[in-house]
Amino acid sequence: DTGVSQDPRHKITKRGQNVTFRCDPISEHNRLYWYRQTLGQGPEFLTYFQNEAQLEKSRLLSDRFSAERPKGSFSTLEIQRTEQGDSAMYLCASSHRTSGRTYNEQFFGPGTRLTVL
Amino acid sequence: DQQVKQNSPSLSVQEGRISILNCDYTNSMFDYFLWYKKYPAEGPTFLISISSIKDKNEDGRFTVFLNKSAKHLSLHIVPSQPGDSAVYFCAASIFSGTYKYIFGTGTRLKVLA
Secondary structure, eight states, X not given: OOSOEEEOSEEEEOTTOOEEEEEEOOTTOOEEEEEEEOTTSOOEEEEEEETTEEEEEOTTSOTTEEEEOTTSSOEEEEESSOOXXXXXXXXXXXXXXXXXXXXXXXXXXXXXXXXXX | OOSEEOOOSEEEEETTSOEEEEEEEOOTTXXXXXXXXXXXXXXXEEEEEEETTOSEEEETTEEEEEETTTTEEEEEESSOOGGGOEEEEEEEEEEXXXXXXXXXXXXXXEEEO
């Protein structure tokens, strides 16, 4: 399977605990995105990497959230001191920048569903 | 503010008939529009896209129409099949330092056999 993979698929944690999610993009893709989706809403942009550089962070990404992509391949999203409002589906997507095109479609992983009790 | 709106949360269509899903947007700077399909417990899957300089793009049973003056796009599925039952998200792409997608809230399509 050469699609985007995410681990774990489900995470239940208690309020105040730290959690970390992993995303493995499609291997030749140099762009990686994190989104958050809550019930009844579409995915909301959180942050974006081109190779290992984090180029943009949404204001939705509070100081408790940190994302890394240390070698320009897989990425991790960590949430510290989780709150009940963090309960959501966390989606990772990747795309490949092609010269001559002004955009490239993003391919999504299956998501990590976080439940904070 | 919701820049991309899907005002119909759900739609039911008979198998073999046309499904029309609608999307409205407010930002004239959007340069691409995309439709994604999402099944339960899976991530969104890219379906079809259209550049803001086009008014129609067709791919098999799927056609997307763009009306820039009305800031409206629609996805037509003909003929509809039970396997098309899913949540459909409209997304708009905007470049502001990087390309970001802004998604609508989705329309749940149910195709009745």
